[in-house]
Amino acid sequence: MSHLPDHFRQRLNSRLVITNFIIPATLLYLIHRFGGILLAQYRLRRLPLINGTPLFGSTKKAKQNFQLNARGLLKDGFTKTDDARVVILSPESVNEIRNDNRFSFTHLIAQECLCYIPAFRNFNPHEGLNDMAKDVLLKRLTPSLSLVTRDMSEEANLAFQEHWTDNTEWHEVDAKATVVEIIARLSSRVFLGPELCRNPEWLRITIDYTMTVFHGIMALKKWPSFLHRIVWRFVPEVRRVNEQIAEAVRLIRPVIDKKMAQGKILPDGSKPAHLDVIQWASEVADGRRYDPTLLQLGFSMASMHNTTDLVTQILYDLSAHPSYIDPLRAEIETVLTEEGMTKSALARLKLMDSFMKESQRIKPSESLGMRRVLVEDVTLSNGVFLPQGTQIGIPTTPTTDVGNETESFDGYRFLNMVGDPSKEKTRHFVSTSPDHLGFGHGKHACPGRFFASHEVKIILCHALTKYDFKLAVPTRQPTSLALGWALIAEPGVRLLVKRRSNRSVNKAKLY
Numbered sequence: 001m002s003h004l005p006d007h008f009r010q011r012l013n014s015r016l017v018i019t020n021f022i023i024p025a026t027l028l029y030l031i032h033r034f035g036g037i038l039l040a041q042y043r044l045r046r047l048p049l050i051n052g053t054p055l056f057g058s059t060k061k062a063k064q065n066f067q068l069n070a071r072g073l074l075k076d077g078f079t080k081t082d083d084a085r086v087v088i089l090s091p092e093s094v095n096e097i098r099n100d101n102r103f104s105f106t107h108l109i110a111q112e113c114l115c116y117i118p119a120f121r122n123f124n125p126h127e128g129l130n131d132m133a134k135d136v137l138l139k140r141l142t143p144s145l146s147l148v149t150r151d152m153s154e155e156a157n158l159a160f161q162e163h164w165t166d167n168t169e170w171h172e173v174d175a176k177a178t179v180v181e182i183i184a185r186l187s188s189r190v191f192l193g194p195e196l197c198r199n200p201e202w203l204r205i206t207i208d209y210t211m212t213v214f215h216g217i218m219a220l221k222k223w224p225s226f227l228h229r230i231v232w233r234f235v236p237e238v239r240r241v242n243e244q245i246a247e248a249v250r251l252i253r254p255v256i257d258k259k260m261a262q263g264k265i266l267p268d269g270s271k272p273a274h275l276d277v278i279q280w281a282s283e284v285a286d287g288r289r290y291d292p293t294l295l296q297l298g299f300s301m302a303s304m305h306n307t308t309d310l311v312t313q314i315l316y317d318l319s320a321h322p323s324y325i326d327p328l329r330a331e332i333e334t335v336l337t338e339e340g341m342t343k344s345a346l347a348r349l350k351l352m353d354s355f356m357k358e359s360q361r362i363k364p365s366e367s368l369g370m371r372r373v374l375v376e377d378v379t380l381s382n383g384v385f386l387p388q389g390t391q392i393g394i395p396t397t398p399t400t401d402v403g404n405e406t407e408s409f410d411g412y413r414f415l416n417m418v419g420d421p422s423k424e425k426t427r428h429f430v431s432t433s434p435d436h437l438g439f440g441h442g443k444h445a446c447p448g449r450f451f452a453s454h455e456v457k458i459i460l461c462h463a464l465t466k467y468d469f470k471l472a473v474p475t476r477q478p479t480s481l482a483l484g485w486a487l488i489a490e491p492g493v494r495l496l497v498k499r500r501s502n503r504s505v506n507k508a509k510l511y
């Protein structure tokens with residue numbers, strides 16, 4: 001970790017944290033942690049002094065400081081909460097904890113997302129949805145990426161036509177609002193198939209569900225916890241979650257029934273040809289009971305806004321550094337002209353891969369990653385004792401071991417590592433390492449990152465090849481909003497876009 005500033009390393013090394021307030025939820029957390037995440041209530045057990053740094057004086061001030069300055073608190077080496085202890089470990093601890101079952105991801109989600117309330121049963125470990133989702137992603141979706149590439153690209157074509165239009169004159173679009181619609185289309189095509197991926201009712205649910213759950217959890221947390229199991233039925237925001245689940249069941253159930261019926265009647269015993277999550281889930285279930293609608297909603301939460309945030313950030317970074325646009329277009333043109341839109345072609349887009357990773361390096365989706373809760377007492381190898389119930393996390397920034405130049409944007413950074421055997425395993429967008437925690441690391445590293453990478457590359461191929469785009473207000477670079485641990489690409493930013501001629505890569509090569 002030689003790249004970390006001394007004061008940062010010292011403070012982190014001494015780890016620590018604790019606080020006394022209800023942490024605000026943030027949308028992006030919801031997304032990462034399969035469905036979820038929210039900030040929880042942390043109970044004060046004791047207030048430590050970290051490296052002699054005084055703790056905050058008042059609860060309100062501490063809460064405000066966490067909401068607005070969580071990143072700064074990390075650099076200082078501590079923060080405070082209310083309902084549990086949150087210890088910030090140094091990045092050196094990543095390898096020690098990454099596969100240790102005593103550091104539980106599942107219990108953290110369950111605890112923070114009130115999994116004992118029926119409306120939030122997505123987060124209940126006993127529903128087994130997280131395990132199912134991981135199996136579908138790692139055993140079926142990732143190995144099938146080559147089979148869904150053309151479908152996704154075809155959907156990207158239709159979605160861009162609708163949201164960025166074929167207008168060859170400059171016109172304004174809302175960057176994030178259009179990107180989320182495009183991603184909802186591509187993802188739903190793979191998760192549910194062509195029937196629902198263009199259904200406006202489903203698209204609204206898959207986009208809005210995360211926020212609905214977020215509002216529901218926050219509304220219920222305003223009540224004392226001993227009343228949660230009674231009052232949830234009467235809290236409008238929680239009722240809305242249940243209504244949305246019912247709407248999703250109404251839309252998805254007939255599609256599932258139809259596919260299942262088709263799947264069962266294959267005469268030759270071969271596998272049905274559906275390439276979607278409905279089919280894959282039924283294959284990997286292996287006797288496990290699961291609710292397919294909740295699984296779909298879990299996929300929506302885990303994937304939609306995280307990927308949207310990354311693509312939006314990349315568009316902002318391209319607008320800030322337009323000199324990358326021509327080299328990226330040239331790379332796309334060379335590769336797609338040679339082999340069309342295929343999985344292996346996307347893997348050859350090395351500058352694009354490097355640019356994506358650099359965007360994520362500079363602005364990961366959260367400033368504290370690998371958050372876990374301890375299910376047993378643990379003493380770390382450096383002697384630090386962590387009692388059961390402690391929450392931990394590891395800062396995600398600065399994340400890359402690149403000497404002193406950690407802050408400046410360099411889209412070639414990871415491309416320049418090609419040929420360096422020591423970086424070969426970590427330079428790819430989908431690689432995880434202690435130095436780059438954008439997707440976590442270890443046994444809970446994001447299992448959707450291969451799909452996300454594929455999807456983002458397809459979207460960028462369409463955006464760069466078919467459109468010119470720039471910030472509508474060029475004098476003001478979009479910021480990222482730090483809300484609690486979440487780092488969010490600024491919403492509401494307008495882009496000017498116009499359709500280019502299709503001379504360079506013709507339609508047939510894109511989908």
Ligand code: HEM
Nearest residue numbers: 032034302303306307310370439440441444445446448452
């Ligand atoms: C750019 C987009 C994405 C980002 C930045 C992202 C980031 C993350 C992060 C940071 C974690 C937690 C890792 C940890 O704590 O160690 C995570 C977990 C997870 N992500 Fe993603 N993710 C993205 C896209 C997706 C997509 C597209 C899917 C599904 C299709 C997905 C499904 C999951 C699941 C199921 C988990 C839980 C893993 C477990 O329980 O072990 N993610 N993601």
